[in-house]
Amino acid sequence: MSGLGRLAAVDVAALQESWDRQQEGYMPDREERFGAMLDAVAATAGPGPVRLLDLAGGTGSITLRALRRFPAVEATVLDLDPALLAIAEATFAEPSHAEPSHAGPSDAEPGRTGRVAVVAADLSAAGWVDALPRREYDAVLTATALHWLPGERVSGLYGEIRQLLRPGGIFVNVDHIPDDGLPTLTKQLLAAEETVRNARYAAGAALSWARWWEHLATIEELAPLVARRHEIYPTGHAAEFTPSLAWHVDALRAAGYSEAGVLWRGGPDAAVAGVR
Template sequence: MGIDWTQWLRRWDAQQQGYVPEREARFTAMFDVVAQLLPASFVAVDLACGPGSLSQRLLSRFPQARVIAMDMDPVMLAVGRGALGTVDGRLQWARADLASPTWREAVGETPVDVVLSSTAMHWLPLESLARLYRDLGGLLRPGGLFLNADHMTFGSRHPTFARLDGQARDGQWTDAAFAARGAETSEQWWTALAAEPELAPLFAERAELYAGKQRPEAQPGFDTHRALLDEAGFRESGTIWQVLSDRVLLAVR
């Protein structure tokens, strides 16, 4: 009996919802902007796509759109390909490390109309993030959009906001909190998936790829994201949806 890819994607979405309760609202906010600012037919890039949750929802809402879904993780890409396929040729999977200066080569076409990312940019070191934003400036057409949904912390000018945000999230992501909600943690999901014997080679490849990589200790805040986008040549950037530090940032090329 083969791997039930759809079940693994469903479980991925459920545990991610435990970390970001407003996850579906974030997706909807991003797509509402796309609906208002882009034509019905467009090309999108889903950066650090994981198993394709964002791409799946985008293609469902916009039946004339095409998406290039990119990630460096061979396991994530396997789950996405297995669960979603190509959506009648509208979904293309590509492998690339966004921290690499050559990641744009995997896109395969330029320019594109919109680049989206969800809960991923915080993994990049500051210098890699700055380079990525410069690269996006060359990838997007004039007037193209970049939408980033992630936790972007408050700066030093907003200590009260930062304190409120910390209090709201304090204890929310602990194993005990997940157990109390009857929810699966990310670690539990990965451990269960690794028990699929067919995936052993991909997990070995994944371990080699991620050796030495780690989340930066100091993650760039919202003000830093905006400053880097300004330096990259984006003419507008700002928040279009927000619950404390959980934001959707829109930048216009």
Template sequence: MTETTTTWQEWQDTWDRQQEWYMPDREERFRVMLDTVEAVAGLEPVVLDLACGTGTITDRLLKRFPGARSTGVDLDPALLTIARGHFAGDDRVELVTADLTDPSWTDALPHRSYDAVVTATALHWLDTEPLRALYGRVHGVLRDGGVFLNADHMTDASTPRLNAAAEAFHAARRERERAAGALDWPGWWTKLAADPVLAEPARRRFAILGDPRSPDGAHGADSPTTTQWHLDALREQGFAEARQVWCSPSDALVAALR
């Protein structure tokens, strides 16, 4: 393996800490996600990790289910470089570069159908109509009875005062942790871009997807924000059942059954 100034595992760890700065209950969300995968698909599922990033979900999937297989799909050259380094030599994992807004992205997949499709903190990048179309394509790659699980920034619009109070509470927590040295999203990317091995994948990432160190938001201009929108859209795209299976004040995990 090419030497880096930071090991692949260290990059996984710093990614986790950065994400936990925003979502301190992130691991509980993953546990519920994998519980649902096991409930629907058993102990040796074939899983599609959508917008996989560094392979966060795949890593937890394989530790819990050693007989599972995972296909990770992403467009980000920097995050995929970390994923490829981390899973090098593991034939249970295949990593694919694809743009999820391209209608033909499913052509690049190594399997015709999957037991489960999972994704976390990623699809808020997409605007309403591209996301709706993506849900239809996800439906198409699931086997009958397969499950789709999306954990992302979603809120219950019926409780605005509770939502505002929770956001103020967590904003104060994040500021305390930042003062103690925690890395936020721009800070993590600044560190990555300074790594001699990852600097070139980071440059390509910035050219394709924008510079995450800029003040521009990560959400699409027309990104859906409520859990109900996601449930309605999933049913509209052909899923037989869709429900929320976990939530925090700012995030939710929705499950949809084909």
């Protein structure tokens, strides 16, 4: 059953809002980092529709903002989590999100809603590219996701992503990427962020990661998908891999990107970009 059919009786917009608030508990500058990514897309995209791959995209947060930013977008949201993918499918099946008022009807393709394809794939192996509806993108964007993969897999993934980009296309990965020159300050910033986050939880301004998933499991339509998620990640995600900016830049260059460097920084987090 598609996300739309499964969640027909669920307030999907409210779920998207609660996801945003939960994520902002960990990343108060979340919109700033999204803005930096989309600014880079705007600067490099051609005159036609922006062909975007929202990698490890979850509920489609990046795609939602791209649809609001650009007059024409052809996006693919790729993730493995069945609950988040169901929310994404239901979200982009809504006409207000899937098609702008001036757009014509979309092609009827499996897993496709409007201008957004939602696909399930596992980034831990190179075969994930087989799930994609196209083989060339203007931009591949991912946010706070790849740190769950081991280092050797991240470096391999960088090369696979490059092959999906058109010449001059960009890849942006915003994640926990500390500055090697500020080890003490980084720890202090993380501690300060935790203090603010805990205060928000205490005030009821947002749910924690664990509480958000507990809430999702209480929704009848989503409970089986949350259970499936626990089967996919029986012990949670792997240990975090958070190397320095230099590691990421070196990995991008080794993967063959013509340019690689930092696009944005916010304390212990940064966005690294590679240009094909």
